[in-house]
Amino acid sequence: LSDDLDERLAWPDELRYLLERHPRATWTSSRSPSVAFWLEVHTHFRYDCAALEDAHADLRGGRLAAPRFAVAAGQRLRSLVGGLHGHHQIEDHQYFPAFRLREPRLAAGFDTLARDHERLHGDIAAALGALRDLNAAAQAPNAATVDLAARRFADAASRLCRRLRRHLDDEEDLVVPLLLVHDDH
Ligand SMILES: [Fe+2]
Numbered sequence: 093l094s095d096d097l098d099e100r101l102a103w104p105d106e107l108r109y110l111l112e113r114h115p116r117a118t119w120t121s122s123r124s125p126s127v128a129f130w131l132e133v134h135t136h137f138r139y140d141c142a143a144l145e146d147a148h149a150d151l152r153g154g155r156l157a158a159p160r161f162a163v164a165a166g167q168r169l170r171s172l173v174g175g176l177h178g179h180h181q182i183e184d185h186q187y188f189p190a191f192r193l194r195e196p197r198l199a200a201g202f203d204t205l206a207r208d209h210e211r212l213h214g215d216i217a218a219a220l221g222a223l224r225d226l227n228a229a230a231q232a233p234n235a236a237t238v239d240l241a242a243r244r245f246a247d248a249a250s251r252l253c254r255r256l257r258r259h260l261d262d263e264e265d266l267v268v269p270l271l272l273v274h275d276d277h
């Protein structure tokens with residue numbers, strides 16, 4: 093059970109007993125409002141990340157100048173970060189404690205997810221720091237400095253998004269089957 097979001101591939105067998113009963117392919121047909129809500133929130137985060145990566149691709153492809161990239165990607169990062177902070181708070185303080193009580197055999201998984209939040213907050217801080225550097229560089233007349241700061245920001249944002257996707261996928265694999273078992277039966 094790895095804490096490393098760059099290395100983790102999936103949950104170990106002992107945390108997969110509900111997922112085996114409710115595999116991902118069956119989720120959309122479940123019509124559970126709580127599942128739909130959970131997936132919808134995560135879809136929004138993935139959407140923000142996809143938009144950040146599109147902006148980065150436009151920067152790399154020369155379709156977006158670094159100062160405009162700074163504005164567009166900065167707005168998107170702030171939207172993502174604002175949503176994530178509130179979401180992680182409610183998961184750590186309300187949902188995960190309730191889920192540990194409902195399904196004690198999954199407690200180790202929720203502990204791992206809570207630790208993911210702390211690690212992701214480090215990646216969020218790094219991306220926001222890189223954004224501040226980019227905005228400062230965008231005020232300067234030196235194009236090479238702006239380009240370098242834009243690349244550094246894009247790297248920090250893509251590291252955050254890569255790790256966030258791993259977290260969202262694993263969280264869904266743990267939470268959605270639990271909701272299907274406990275909320276709908
Ligand atoms: Fe989470």
Ligand SMILES: [Fe+2]
Pocket residue numbers: 134179183260263
């Ligand atoms: Fe979540």
